[in-house]
Amino acid sequence: MENATKWDLVPGGVTAPKGFQAAGVVAQVRKKGRRDLAVIYSQVPAVAAALYTQNQVKAAPVLVTQQHLAGQTAQAIVVNSGIANACTGEQGLADARQMALWAGEMLGIAPEHVVVASTGVMGVPLPMQKIEAGIRRAVRELSVTGGGAAAEAIMTTDTTPKEYAVKFMCGGREITIGGIAKGSGMIHPNLATMLAFITTDAAISPDALYDALRWAGDRSFNAVTVDGDTSTNDMVVCLANGLAGNEPITGQGSGFLLFRDALFEVCRELAKMIARDGEGASKFLEVRVKGAACEEDGRTIARAVAGSSLVKAALFGEDANWGRILSAAGNAGVPFDPDRVDIYLGDLQVAARGTALSFDEDRARSILEGREVIITLDLKQGGAEAMAWGCDLSFDYVRINAQYRT
């Protein structure tokens, strides 16, 4: 990555940037006594931008958050796992508004400045007494080291919490960007396919924040696919509270590009964590497309390959079935000449100009036995590149999803 020196990794996730506190508590929405409710809070109002699920069916918290963020300002996020508050009708909308109302009251801020999110089982009402008690406890426990607990509290079938943060210098000031995310089924482009909450102490205009988030989200969260389904609850929210004291970032200046690249780094790493932790995944897959006519074409093809059930099952079986890779690329709906395509597993070329090479099957198998596999397609149509991330399709994916609700 040519930008690797532009920023430094820091601990703390969403509480790494100045002025942010978080907490994750056990509200008993989920079984098993795991943390299941988080609050993230900025000590001053923050500029807010968000990306939402493209599903026609939007869960109540998504609809409420869309209304609340119309003013492009927020100061807190309240989120629960265990129950998605999706397909819950008018009661669901009232419940989502109530969550914001309680959080606003307890934090002393306007309810419209509260982002609401939920993830979990659909079609079931929220246990509002537990939610109220959980918000109360979380607000009491807010701390500048609470990012990790918040990352835990938003997990559903995730096996590990996901957080990431970087700092970088911009005009003599240190800016920090931190995020948490959860997967891990119903993960597919457009959008969001997950929950991700990103905080930063950057001073930035609402439009610039949205542009940066849209750009970074397209190349990260939207480039991850686990199973082809986009959830009703997905959202990516970014709060920028300005406490870094930098010259406010606007438009397309060098500050904007610095910020956008750092935001992309955070989004991309969170997205890769989601792919790595896909439901039942035993392998992480990175698909690199080179030589695409344009970046969008490359991304579409990379996603099609990463999302193909047949490619994913072959990966699980450690089978160098490169024909499925080319066929999946051909299903992306993007024109290209299959007779030019070279395909690589790791650094081993397995096909040239769309046809078989007699490659070393043992070496291919040892590459596919790895925990992380890189597939590269060189389309030789142009100069653009893109990537997508996914995982294999395993017995455990079926097991988890055959039994998730019960």
Place this chain on the structure above:
Amino acid sequence: MENATKWDLVPGGVTAPKGFQAAGVVAQVRKKGRRDLAVIYSQVPAVAAALYTQNQVKAAPVLVTQQHLAGQTAQAIVVNSGIANACTGEQGLADARQMALWAGEMLGIAPEHVVVASTGVMGVPLPMQKIEAGIRRAVRELSVTGGGAAAEAIMTTDTTPKEYAVKFMCGGREITIGGIAKGSGMIHPNLATMLAFITTDAAISPDALYDALRWAGDRSFNAVTVDGDTSTNDMVVCLANGLAGNEPITGQGSGFLLFRDALFEVCRELAKMIARDGEGASKFLEVRVKGAACEEDGRTIARAVAGSSLVKAALFGEDANWGRILSAAGNAGVPFDPDRVDIYLGDLQVAARGTALSFDEDRARSILEGREVIITLDLKQGGAEAMAWGCDLSFDYVRINAQYRT
């Protein structure tokens, strides 16, 4: 089905119509000594129409058949299973042409009047000596009772041969339409997602045959989904040899509609057989969408539900997770109001106006325990209806596709 009385089921598959012969032989392209090469032959030249895979990557036999059918006339079909002759470059094209050349020589017809098809593993060259010997044997064994052997010979991971035929009266003449098909992985709309060969003794113009095939194919083969991947080799070919002696069918008259409906019946039954025999499938799924704004919207939504990995895994787990059904519908890219949607499992309503009903979970489970499950969504957007067919996502799907090539 309101049209059920219009036609009668007959045995014989592709050899049911007058003037067609077929054979299926062991050419040893596949392991295990199973039939793997078929020839279908009409004693007179036939009008031909075809639908082809929409994959950018088209296998050599698809490209050769497209050229051969430019003249809308064919008299024979030669097809092998075991090796797909896909991703095989110039050699693959030469091999596909050679198959047509041999079949043409042995049958005494022009090679351009031979349809060529292959299905199986990609990226591997055809064993042409075995293919030549196989074609020779098949031509020798052609018979008017050979439809069943041909249906067997085109199977790959299919567990049962698929054939169907109907006869009906049209202007005082009896017309017969018969077909064979193979699935069963890489099955997804657009199109073809399989091989299907349909024969009829109807006299019909090339344009009318194509229109009828396109219409019937959209509502049958294109409404089946097993795993979201469209193969490089898919084609549906229909040969109409005119030996029924009917007044030639053209345009949109009543003869055309009779023929189209009967062709649809054959295509739909073959398509349902493919869904029923999806790789690893333990259950057959029919998704019915009612109240759609238009038929195309309904079909798109029905396919999205039938194709959702999460719906399919819930079906495998016999879990009445109707939220996934609504969410999958919402991912179809078609606008509708989720707050109007009613959902049924079999005849049990599980959601009303997009939210939960407190339904009988035991009854839901007993419906889901069935071998065939019908999901109905009433969108209440308009008066159109559509269906799609699929199967559950089982451990066996993963097992089969993790190990297919080796």
